[in-house]
Amino acid sequence: MKRIILLGATGSIGTSACDVVRTHPDEFKVVALAVRNNLAAADLIGKEFGAKVYSGEEGALRAVEENDADVVLVATVGLSGLKPTLAAIRKGMDVALATKEVLVAAGEFVTREAAAAKVRLLPVDSEHSAIFQCLQGIDIQREVSRLVLTASGGPFLDAPANLDDVTPEQALRHPRWDMGRKVTVDSSTMMNKGFEIIEARWLFDVPMDRIDVVVHPESIVHSLVEFTDGATLAQLSPPDMRVPIQYALTWPRRLPAERAKLDLAALSSLTFRAPDGFRFPALRLVRDAERAGGTRTAVLSAADEIAVSRFLDGDIRYTDIVKLVADTVERAPEIPCDSVEAVLEADRTARELALAW
Ligand SMILES: NC(=O)c1ccc[n+]([C@@H]2O[C@H](COP(=O)([O-])OP(=O)(O)OC[C@H]3O[C@@H](n4cnc5c(N)ncnc54)[C@H](OP(=O)(O)O)[C@@H]3O)[C@@H](O)[C@H]2O)c1
Numbered sequence: 507m508k509r510i511i512l513l514g515a516t517g518s519i520g521t522s523a524c525d526v527v528r529t530h531p532d533e534f535k536v537v538a539l540a541v542r543n544n545l546a547a548a549d550l551i552g553k554e555f556g557a558k559v560y561s562g563e564e565g566a567l568r569a570v571e572e573n574d575a576d577v578v579l580v581a582t583v584g585l586s587g588l589k590p591t592l593a594a595i596r597k598g599m600d601v602a603l604a605t606k607e608v609l610v611a612a613g614e615f616v617t618r619e620a621a622a623a624k625v626r627l628l629p630v631d632s633e634h635s636a637i638f639q640c641l642q643g644i645d646i647q648r649e650v651s652r653l654v655l656t657a658s659g660g661p662f663l664d665a666p667a668n669l670d671d672v673t674p675e676q677a678l679r680h681p682r683w684d685m686g687r688k689v690t691v692d693s694s695t696m697m698n699k700g701f702e703i704i705e706a707r708w709l710f711d712v713p714m715d716r717i718d719v720v721v722h723p724e725s726i727v728h729s730l731v732e733f734t735d736g737a738t739l740a741q742l743s744p745p746d747m748r749v750p751i752q753y754a755l756t757w758p759r760r761l762p763a764e765r766a767k768l769d770l771a772a773l774s775s776l777t778f779r780a781p782d783g784f785r786f787p788a789l790r791l792v793r794d795a796e797r798a799g800g801t802r803t804a805v806l807s808a809a810d811e812i813a814v815s816r817f818l819d820g821d822i823r824y825t826d827i828v829k830l831v832a833d834t835v836e837r838a839p840e841i842p843c844d845s846v847e848a849v850l851e852a853d854r855t856a857r858e859l860a861l862a863w
Contacts, residue, residue, distance in 0.1 A: 508534050508755065511573055511599075512557070513566045513590055514581035515539035516547045518686045519604045519630065519747060523579055524551060526752045529763050534755065538573040540566040540590075542582070566590040570597065577755060580605045581630070583688050584811050585804075585853050588612055592846065595625045602754035604630035607811070610701045611804035612849045613708030628754040629709055633702055635750030636728035636741035637710065642758070644731075646710055652732040653712055655702050656722040657781065658682045660694040663723060667785070672824035674817065682725040682745050691814045695827055696781065700792025704803055707796070714796055719789065721779045726768070742768055788828050791835070801841045801852030808853040809834035812860035822863075834859045 510527070514520045520539075527534045536555040541548040545561050552559035560569040566582055570593040578594040579602045580587045587605030594601050601620070603609070608616060620627050629635050633655045644650065661679050662669055677694045678687060685693070692698035703717050728750075730740040743749050744766045752763060783790060795802040813830040816822045822830060838856050841848050 507532070508577060509537045509575040510534055510755065511569055511575040511578040511594075512536050512539040512581070513569060513579065513587070514541065514583070514604070515551050516541045516544040517581055517583070518684065518689075519579075519581035519751065522747045523581065523751050523755075524555075526748050526755060526763075527555065529752075530761055533761065537575050538569040540569040540582070542586075567593055570594050570599070575599055577602050577628070579630070579751075579755070580608065583607070583686065585611055585808065585849075588616075588846065588849065591616060592619060595619050595623050598623055598625060600626040600628060602628040602630050602751075604751075606631060606698075606701045606705045607807045609705045609708045610807045611801075611853065612843065612846070613704060613803070614843055615846070615849065617708045617711070627709060628757055629705075630747075630750055630754045631702060631705065632745070632747060632750045633729040634706060634709055635753055637706065637731055638757075639741045639753065640729075640731040640739040641710070644733075646712065649733055649735075650712065650731055651716065651734045653706055653710065653717045654730040654732060654738075655699060655706060655717065655719050656725070656727050656729050656778075657696060657699045657719050658693065658725045659721045659723050659781075660696065662694055662785070663721065669785075670823055670825050674820070677817070677824060681723070683747075685747075687818065688811065688814050691817065691827075692810065695788045696786035697788040697792065697810055697828070697831070699781075699786075700789050701807070703789075703792060704796055714793060719781050721781050722777065724773070724776055726773065726776055744768060788831075791828060791832050795835050799843070801843045801848055802835055802838075804843065804849045804852040805835050805838040805856040806831060808856035809838075809860040812857055816860075830860055830863045833863060 536557040538558040540560040548559045570590045577600045581604040584607045587608045725745045727740045732738045795806045809831040813827040
């Protein structure tokens with residue numbers, strides 16, 4: 507039986523993870539869980555699974571420090587996932603990582619620590635899980651030429667060019683996926699896809715210029731791997747986060763589950779197109795920040811968190827999100843990304859700049 511610590515248990519990923527555990531009660535045991543402040547819901551989950559419940563800023567970290575497990579599922583939002591992820595690595599526990607901001611802000615550092623501790627970082631994001639599934643038994647450095655991340659394109663893929671007056675309600679209406687608020691808004695600006703490029707860069711140790719994005723509105727092909735011999739593998743399934751979550755928890759095995767299966771004959775077509783760089787400037791912004799190096803991507807991630815929250819509060823316009831992030835990345839001081847303290851310092855400074863913007 508696999509023991510699991512579940513961070514972010516009441517969220518969109520956390521709820522799907524609970525479903526996966528319910529489907530396989532003989533395979534998984536949740537020993538501890540953490541939330542931010544939704545204690546009523548957390549207590550119910552804790553009772554159901556017989557798990558210890560933690561909450562608040564330090565709760566996720568204590569859940570990891572005070573319990574032993576085989577895998578820690580990190581599914582909180584933003585940099586709150588960093589310290590618990592590092593704590594899990596240092597205790598030698600594998601990490602199923604949903605919180606992409608951890609790798610965006612501190613990918614170099616976190617992957618180095620994981621390699622040193624011989625701990626596995628198992629992708630939960632559907633795109634990275636797809637790539638991970640295509641890479642089983644493959645020597646990435648010798649056999650892979652390119653990773654291709656698919657993007658749904660979000661709600662504004664074919665909207666009129668001027669997005670100035672987009673409301674939070676419109677940005678929160680994702681055509682394919684039901685997700686938490688921050689990641690849903692990030693999907694609509696394609697900042698999310700930019701983050702996923704960085705996530706892939708660190709998870710699979712592939713340089714950014716060998717990671718491409720293709721828009722695929724149906725969200726059936728979750729990503730692709732192109733090999734040096736000219737073959738390409740893809741992973742397909744109906745859009746259901748329980749599939750990648752379960753794979754992260756059962757890897758290297760697969761377990762059966764009663765879920766909708768793909769009916770290819772019923773799909774009229776699968777379409778693909780190149781992303782529109784004018785409509786979605788976030789993609790270039792993220793690539794530039796990664797190329798500049800240091801703590802720039804930590805600044806990017808923190809600035810985006812503030813920008814999205816200010817947009818949802820009605821404080822800035824939709825199109826200001828990317829402008830705010832770009833300005834913050836440009837104005838933040840350069841710091842080498844060589845410690846947690848450096849990442850946290852960059853995060854603090856970026857938040858101050860982004861709040862004052
Ligand atoms: N949703 C998806 O389909 C999806 C797909 C791929 C990747 N991701 C990534 O997965 C992560 C989680 O996304 P989500 O959509 O599940 O978010 P969500 O629905 O907003 O849920 C966040 C969860 O984390 C908890 N939490 C937030 N901040 C915390 C903190 N400082 N300390 C402890 N717990 C905290 C929340 O607790 P409360 O309920 O108490 O606030 C909640 O349980 C994000 O990084 C997102 O980018 C999500």
